Amino acid sequence: xxxxxxxxxxxxxxxxxxxxxxxxxxxxxxxxxxxxxxxxxxxxxxxxxxxxxxxxxxxxxxxxxxxxxxxxxxxxxxxxxxxxxxxxxxxxxxxxxxxxxxxxxxxxxxxxxxxxxxxxxxxxxxxxxxxxxxxxxxxxxxxxxxxxxxxxxxxxxxxxxxxxxxxxxxxxxxxxxxxxxxxxxxxxxxxxxxxxxxxxxxxxxxxx
Numbered sequence: 001x002x003x004x005x006x007x008x009x010x011x012x013x014x015x016x017x018x019x020x021x022x023x024x025x026x027x028x029x030x031x032x033x034x035x036x037x038x039x040x041x042x043x044x045x046x047x048x049x050x051x052x053x054x055x056x057x058x059x060x061x062x063x064x065x066x067x068x069x070x071x072x073x074x075x076x077x078x079x080x081x082x083x084x085x086x087x088x089x090x091x092x093x094x095x096x097x098x099x100x101x102x103x104x105x106x107x108x109x110x111x112x113x114x115x116x117x118x119x120x121x122x123x124x125x126x127x128x129x130x131x132x133x134x135x136x137x138x139x140x141x142x143x144x145x146x147x148x149x150x151x152x153x154x155x156x157x158x159x160x161x162x163x164x165x166x167x168x169x170x171x172x173x174x175x176x177x178x179x180x181x182x183x184x185x186x187x188x189x190x191x192x193x194x195x196x197x198x199x200x201x202x203x204x205x206x207x208x
Contacts, residue, residue, distance in 0.1 A: 033094040135198040141176035
């Protein structure tokens with residue numbers, strides 16, 4: 001299997017060995033494309049909604065010189081085109097051949113050093129904890145958000161470099177509550193996230 005990064009490129013992974021005796025091993029889970037799209041769209045547009053204002057304003061600028069309803073219509077069209085293109089970039093991630101591993105049925109293994117997304121006994125994707133930028137606790141589970149790559153290839157320059165850094169496609173690992181084999185495994189997983197400073201620490205109890 002291969003590991004995706006935020007720019008849609010893939011790095012070949014060494015085949016992971018068997019799980020550590022201390023690893024938390026989950027049941028199998030499959031992230032479906034509709035769920036990915038819904039979560040990724042919500043995340044992108046909560047963060048980038050104001051980018052859609054830019055083509056609208058640019059489309060209206062000629063009104064200052066040549067007043068006409070046509071400029072208002074063109075501003076709406078420019079905004080719509082931007083929204084459609086940005087949305088297509090996100091949904092397109094589910095259709096790319098190299099992104100298929102994201103949507104396979106996998107079980108997860110968590111230990112203090114790494115996360116393994118395992119397809120079978122011989123194949124899997126290995127993530128180190130420093131590749132996880134943040135964790136969101138949501139109703140029914142967790143989202144482990146992968147960081148983008150630190151560096152871009154040198155041949156990507158100018159506006160392409162700016163666009164690659166600005167318009168990221170979210171990549172995350174979904175960990176539903178229901179895939180843990182027991183409540184104790186989930187508590188150990190949350191404790192692991194707190195040790196990695198990916199979840200806030202529990203409030204201390206006041207002394208009696």
